[in-house]
Amino acid sequence: MTNSEFQLHTRRVDELIQRVSALTDSEARTSALELVQAIMDLHGSTVSRLLELLEDAGETGRNLLARLASDPMVCGLLVLHGIHPVPLEQRIERAVQKLAPQLRKSGTRVEVLGIMDGVVRLDLEKEAHELRYSPEKIQATIEQAILEAAPEVVEIVIVGLSSSFVPIETIQPAIQKGKTYEESAA
Secondary structure, three states: OOHHHHHHHHHHHHHHHHHHHOOOOHHHHHHHHHHHHHHHHHHHHHHHHHHHHHHHOHHHHHHHHHHHHHOHHHHHHHHHOOOOOOOHHHHHHHHHHHHHHHHHHOOEEEEEEEEEOOEEEEEEEEOOOOOOOOHHHHHHHHHHHHHHHOOOOOEEEEEOOOOOOOOHHHOOOOEEOOEEHHHHHO
8 A cells, every 4th residue: 555545545534534423313423433433442452562562572573663663654553543652753853864865955954943732843954055946845845754754743834944035025225324226326
C-alpha cells in the first residue's frame, strides 16, 4: 500500500465515523461508535505488544523497530494509538537534520525554535544571496518531511520564509529634509 492509498483509507474511515456519528438512532450510533472504539483498543494493544517484542529482541529488533517507526504509514498508526516509541521533538529534529543537505543546496538552513501544542516553529535562514528554489517549494519540502515524521503536528510556522517580492504599495519615495527625491534632484 502506498502512502497516498493509506491517506485515502484514513479519509474513508473518517467519513464513515462522521456518518455513524450523525445517525439519528442513538442506540445504533452508540453501538457503532463503541464497536469502532473496541476495535481501535484491540489493535492498539496488539501493536503495542509488537513494539515490546521488537524492543526485547535485541539489536536486530530495535533496528527493525527504528525502521518501522520512521516509515510514514507505520508512524501514523503508532501516533494514532499513542504508542510511537520516539518522542515528537526527536522525530521533528531528525526530519530537520535529514533535510539539511537538501536545504543547503537550495541556499537555506532551518532550525527548530520550539514545539508546543502541536505547533512547530522553525527559523529559516538564507545562506545564499538568492534562493535556488521558491519559498513555496522550500515550505512544501519542509512541511512534507515534518508531517511524515510527525503526523500529529497541527501547524508548522516557518519564520524567515518569505519571497523577495515587494508589493508596490510598500515602496515610498525617498525623503530628503522634507522633500521627496524627485524634488531634491531638480
